[in-house]
Amino acid sequence: MSESTNINQNRKDNDTPKPVSIRPETTPLYTTSVYTFPTLDDVRNYYADSSSSYLYRRNGNPNTRQVEAIISTLEGTEASVLAASGMAAIAQGCFALLQPGDAVLATEVLYGGTYAFFEQVLRPWGIDITYVDVNNQRALAKAMTSAVRMIYAETIANPLLQVTDLEGLGRFAQENRLYLVVDNTFATPALTTPSVYGSTLVVHSLTKYLNGHSDVIGGVASGSKTIVDRVRRFAETFGGVLSPYDAWMTERGLQTFEIRVRKQFDNAYQVATALCDHLVIEKVYYPGLDTHETHGIAKRILKNGFGAMVSFELRGGEVAANAFVRACGDILFAPSLGGVKTTISHPALTSHRAFASEERARLGIRDGVIRLSVGIEPFEQIWHHVSQGLAAAAASQ
Numbered sequence: 001m002s003e004s005t006n007i008n009q010n011r012k013d014n015d016t017p018k019p020v021s022i023r024p025e026t027t028p029l030y031t032t033s034v035y036t037f038p039t040l041d042d043v044r045n046y047y048a049d050s051s052s053s054y055l056y057r058r059n060g061n062p063n064t065r066q067v068e069a070i071i072s073t074l075e076g077t078e079a080s081v082l083a084a085s086g087m088a089a090i091a092q093g094c095f096a097l098l099q100p101g102d103a104v105l106a107t108e109v110l111y112g113g114t115y116a117f118f119e120q121v122l123r124p125w126g127i128d129i130t131y132v133d134v135n136n137q138r139a140l141a142k143a144m145t146s147a148v149r150m151i152y153a154e155t156i157a158n159p160l161l162q163v164t165d166l167e168g169l170g171r172f173a174q175e176n177r178l179y180l181v182v183d184n185t186f187a188t189p190a191l192t193t194p195s196v197y198g199s200t201l202v203v204h205s206l207t208k209y210l211n212g213h214s215d216v217i218g219g220v221a222s223g224s225k226t227i228v229d230r231v232r233r234f235a236e237t238f239g240g241v242l243s244p245y246d247a248w249m250t251e252r253g254l255q256t257f258e259i260r261v262r263k264q265f266d267n268a269y270q271v272a273t274a275l276c277d278h279l280v281i282e283k284v285y286y287p288g289l290d291t292h293e294t295h296g297i298a299k300r301i302l303k304n305g306f307g308a309m310v311s312f313e314l315r316g317g318e319v320a321a322n323a324f325v326r327a328c329g330d331i332l333f334a335p336s337l338g339g340v341k342t343t344i345s346h347p348a349l350t351s352h353r354a355f356a357s358e359e360r361a362r363l364g365i366r367d368g369v370i371r372l373s374v375g376i377e378p379f380e381q382i383w384h385h386v387s388q389g390l391a392a393a394a395a396s397q
């Protein structure tokens with residue numbers, strides 16, 4: 001018998017898998033689109049209780065389930081359901097809760113993509129949307145009709161960072177038996193958990209702070225098990241589910257969530273304070289400053305800081321904004337937020353372009369407004385680059 005035959009023989013003997021006990025340190029990535037079932041009884045059992053088994057990826061996967069559990073803990077909710085993007089979470093949440101003929105009271109200043117969804121999808125679908133100052137109880141009461149089913153707000157509004165009085169809004173929603181949907185993307189559960197104030201659903205763009213590394217697009221909706229099951233059923237039918245890889249990446253990002261955002265909040269406070277002294281700046285928008293219109297609310301609603309977003313208006317409009325962007329060195333223009341690197345955005349041209357220019361002007365989102373997403377770099381490094389940008393903006397006048 002040749003040596004090679006012996007080796008093949010050995011291989012064959014070794015083909016029988018040996019029972020081994022492995023406990024990986026991190027969650028393995030389950031890419032399979034479907035699971036196999038030894039018998040029809042097992043299939044029947046899955047449909048009777050799917051909480052500890054899987055059938056088809058669109059209906060759940062170990063990676064998405066793991067992240068859902070982590071976010072439910074962070075948000076203090078019974079359940080969560082992931083989505084293919086923040087917009088998918090918002091859309092699937094709204095579709096699951098609303099019917100044509102219903103009406104929504106939405107915050108006046110909200111993310112442009114959400115505004116576009118409300119105007120281009122929900123309204124033609126038969127939902128009336130009224131935009132109100134959600135911190136003004138009288139305006140809310142005035143806007144109420146018997147068709148209103150939902151209030152939609154952002155904890156910290158994009159881009160001028162007004163903080164919503166979730167306490168008052170939660171009370172209003174409860175008294176009027178309305179769903180309260182809160183986008184907690186900018187605040188993150190490190191600052192506040194809207195469920196404490198009675199939110200029906202908390203939605204997030206995972207793309208931002210929860211993943212935190214600008215390498216995932218994802219979303220999540222969290223709430224009671226009954227409500228989240230409704231959203232999940234809708235999402236499974238609609239199909240806007242998160243891929244296992246993006247869930248796996250998000251789980252990785254979530255491991256450093258608290259430590260990242262704490263550093264970001266700290267840096268942002270220092271940046272906002274330093275910006276106030278600069279002559280080229282018309283106004284700084286940061287809820288931690290006592291000059292911010294919602295500072296009082298921020299002190300009540302936000303714990304552990306005031307967030308990592310800082311907006312400011314440059315004197316000199318778009319010309320100054322352009323000069324700032326060009327001269328900011330390592331701080332790059334990137335129309336997203338929440339990553340570990342500090343980035344710049346220009347809301348009028350990007351996130352809020354869906355608004356008519358008169359509406360943007362009315363809301364204060366002028367062409368000189370710059371939005372900084374403050375990262376985890378040393379403050380001195382961030383300030384060095386921001387100062388260069390400010391000097392260029394001043395020189396452009």
Ligand SMILES: Cc1ncc(COP(=O)(O)O)c(C=O)c1O
Pocket residue numbers: 085086087088111113154158183185186204205206207217218219336351
């Ligand atoms: C506050 C807020 N909500 C929702 C979204 C939408 O999230 P995504 O881009 O993941 O769909 C964004 C995106 O910028 C956002 O800023």
